[in-house]
Each structure stands twice: as C-alpha cells, then as structure tokens.
Amino acid sequence: MDAQRDAQRTSSTAGTTGTTGTHRVVILGAGYAGMAAAVQLAARTRRLPDVQVTLVNGSDRFTERLRLHMTATGQQVADLSIPEMLDGTGAELVRGWVTAVDADARTVRVDDDRVLPYDTLVYGLGSVADTARVPGADDHAYGLSNAQDAELLADRLGRLRGGTVVVVGTGLTGIESAAEIAEQRPDLDVVLVGRAEPGATMNARARTYLRGALDRLRVTVRAGAEVVKVRPDGVELAGGGSVAADVVLWTGGSRVSPLAAAAGLEVDERGRVVTDAALRSVSHPDVWAVGDAAAVRQGYGVMHGTCQGGMPTGVHAALSIDRVLRGLEPKPFRFGYYHTPVSLGRADAVVQFTHPDDSPRRISLTGRTAMRYKETVTASPWPTYGRMKRMPASGAFWPTGGRFTRRAAR
Numbered sequence: 001m002d003a004q005r006d007a008q009r010t011s012s013t014a015g016t017t018g019t020t021g022t023h024r025v026v027i028l029g030a031g032y033a034g035m036a037a038a039v040q041l042a043a044r045t046r047r048l049p050d051v052q053v054t055l056v057n058g059s060d061r062f063t064e065r066l067r068l069h070m071t072a073t074g075q076q077v078a079d080l081s082i083p084e085m086l087d088g089t090g091a092e093l094v095r096g097w098v099t100a101v102d103a104d105a106r107t108v109r110v111d112d113d114r115v116l117p118y119d120t121l122v123y124g125l126g127s128v129a130d131t132a133r134v135p136g137a138d139d140h141a142y143g144l145s146n147a148q149d150a151e152l153l154a155d156r157l158g159r160l161r162g163g164t165v166v167v168v169g170t171g172l173t174g175i176e177s178a179a180e181i182a183e184q185r186p187d188l189d190v191v192l193v194g195r196a197e198p199g200a201t202m203n204a205r206a207r208t209y210l211r212g213a214l215d216r217l218r219v220t221v222r223a224g225a226e227v228v229k230v231r232p233d234g235v236e237l238a239g240g241g242s243v244a245a246d247v248v249l250w251t252g253g254s255r256v257s258p259l260a261a262a263a264g265l266e267v268d269e270r271g272r273v274v275t276d277a278a279l280r281s282v283s284h285p286d287v288w289a290v291g292d293a294a295a296v297r298q299g300y301g302v303m304h305g306t307c308q309g310g311m312p313t314g315v316h317a318a319l320s321i322d323r324v325l326r327g328l329e330p331k332p333f334r335f336g337y338y339h340t341p342v343s344l345g346r347a348d349a350v351v352q353f354t355h356p357d358d359s360p361r362r363i364s365l366t367g368r369t370a371m372r373y374k375e376t377v378t379a380s381p382w383p384t385y386g387r388m389k390r391m392p393a394s395g396a397f398w399p400t401g402g403r404f405t406r407r408a409a410r
C-alpha cells in the first residue's frame, strides 16, 4: 500500500517538481497556523525523499501570541524551540525575514541575500497591530504583535512608578491586556478606550460578568470613544476630548504584511490572500494561505483572525498538499467557531461559547472554571504539534460548523 502510494506520489509530483527532482514546499511564518502546516505536512511526508518541507520564520523561538499580554507585564512564559519541535520530521527551519515573494519565478527572498526556490508555497505570515490608521500610533504607542513588542512594553512598564496606561481597543486583546496590567500593576491607573462596549459580542450574562471583573480590577472603561490621534502624552478622541497617559498600548485592529499583494497574489481589501474552498490562492494555485494572512470564506462570511481557526487552516493546507502530491483532489475547508475565551488577569476569565458563525450561545463560563478552561486552550497548541509529529491524524479534527460553513459560490 505504501509502495503504491509512493509511486502515485512520485508520478503526480513529477510535473510540478523543480530540476532537483525534489518537490520543495516552503512555508512562510511559524505562527500558530504555519507551525501546524509544517508539522502536519512533514509528519505525513517524512519517509519520502522526494518531498522537502522548509519553514521560514524571523525567530527560532515559537511566539505564543496568546500570552503576549503576560510577557508585557514581566511574566515568564515558556521558551519553545522550533528546531526542537521539527527534529525528526525531516523539515528544516530557515531563520530569517522574508522580504519578497516572486510568484512567477516561484522564489522567496530572505533577508535580501538568500533566495529559496519553491514548488509549493504556504503563506502564513500572520498579522500585526494596525498602527498605521491613526496619526501618532506608530510613533508613540506600544503594540502587542510579537515578543519584541511585548518585551519593549514590559521594559517601559517596569520603569514606570505610578501613572496612567491607556489601552486602545475594546476587542479581546485590549480587554485581556488592560486586565493583566491592572492586576499585575495595581499602582497604575488603567484606562480602556474603544468604540464598542467590552464584550459587545457576548451574551448579557458574560458581558455583565466581564464588566464587573474590569471594575473589580479598577480598569476605567471609556466605551463609545474613538481615538483619532496618539500623542507622546496621551490620546485625542473624536469630538474633542483627550485622555492623558504615560504609556499608550495600541490593540485597535490588525493589518497583514504587504508581501502577498506585492507578489501579485489576489488579495482582499485588507491585503489577505484570497483562497478557494480548499485554501489555495485563487490567482496562484501553487500557493496556499493560512491563518490571519488568509481571507477564507465560509457560509457565514470571511473568517476573522484567531488561533482557534488558524491552526485548522494550517492542518488543512498540509492535508490538501499531501492529497495533491498523491494525485488526489483537495477537499473543501470547513470551520465553525466554538468559543471566545477571555482572560481577566491570572485568576479570572470569561468563556463565551458560540455558534459556528461566532454569534454567542446562551452558555458561558466565568471565574475559576473559565480561567482553567482558558489556560487549557492557551497551553494546547505546542503539545498538539508534538502529538501531530507522532500521529498526524491527531491534529486533523475541528468543528466543521454544519450548515453555517457551507460556502456560498464565489
């Protein structure tokens, strides 16, 4: 059976393989989605000398973005080595920054001096906080897009003796960050500023609990406020008001790398790679897109960036590439959301269970039970990669969302 599978694979890859006779799969970005793709594909192809999986990432450490608000408040998080995770899979890590993709020549430029040819590309460069939309945000606000951002903020907060921290953005990252800073640094005044009420997408019980927890942590909430400018000493609001601050943290919205658009891949209005039902670029069939960098349409609309949806896209892309290499058609990707877990410091949380389209169900968890649930979810990706390495099929389960995810024709 294996011999038949390998023979099929060799013949099906022949037409798309470089002059070396090896099919080169290059995966860009070792975030939640790119790691899932790399481990899943490498585990499935490890015994095949004619498939080479290469993962490219700026760092050889895996960043748990879900814990960046902990790093930002000076808490230790695990040191996770990507080469150690890939060890034994046959996949290799190229450490460096991707500066360009040439989709016609099928090459990736790394740090401007290295060129990696590919036969299949997986694009998973994630997203960063969108500090470009509002004047001053890029210059004066801190972000939480990567470990360096979080360490810079930790350093600044560490040097602050009293004062005010304004967190801009009442989305989940803003709520978690405001709560974490308030809990770790009771000497600071924390003000959470944003257009929407915190927890606006939750049911009334979860929303009320969340608001109560922010009050208990003495976080001042300024909902219904739009920040139009960031200054070195605070933020200006639409309509004329302002909030003074010693530190501003920007979590309002995200943006993706311009590399996909520059490469000529079809992207949506936010620069995300537009995919077909199987997660393949609609303009370049040798490119697959995963995680926050992909515009993946489901029946309920285009998925928004989360780890819960990002990891399944990575696994699905790997399964699809494996199928194509074996001469099979890839299957459509279907995903339904199932929860919104939000930490409120280290001892409290809210978990809103959701319908597949991310609208709230009536069930939610609060308090210590929610905190344990949230911690389990946050800690799970790395062990999941470890299990996938040994048993690839163990990573290939996620809620498919039933009728909610049946994709409308494009």
Ligand SMILES: Cc1cc2nc3c(=O)[nH]c(=O)nc-3n(C[C@H](O)[C@H](O)[C@H](O)COP(=O)(O)OP(=O)(O)OC[C@H]3O[C@@H](n4cnc5c(N)ncnc54)[C@H](O)[C@@H]3O)c2cc1C
Pocket (backbone or CB within 6 Å): 028, 029, 030, 031, 032, 033, 034, 035, 056, 057, 058, 059, 063, 065, 066, 067, 068, 069, 096, 097, 098, 099, 124, 125, 126, 127, 144, 145, 146, 172, 173, 176, 257, 290, 291, 292, 293, 305, 306, 307, 308, 309, 310, 341, 342
């Ligand atoms: C504080 C915080 C809390 C969050 N909490 C949750 C949560 O509870 N649940 C949830 O589902 N989601 C949460 N998210 C969102 C979640 O982190 C993202 O949706 C997820 O990280 C997306 O995964 P990804 O693999 O697409 O991208 P990322 O995890 O962003 O990974 C992209 C990788 O690509 C690398 N990279 C980028 N550009 C380049 C380049 N040019 N060259 C080389 N490497 C590059 C990056 O360094 C990174 O390693 C949270 C985000 C933050 C910031």
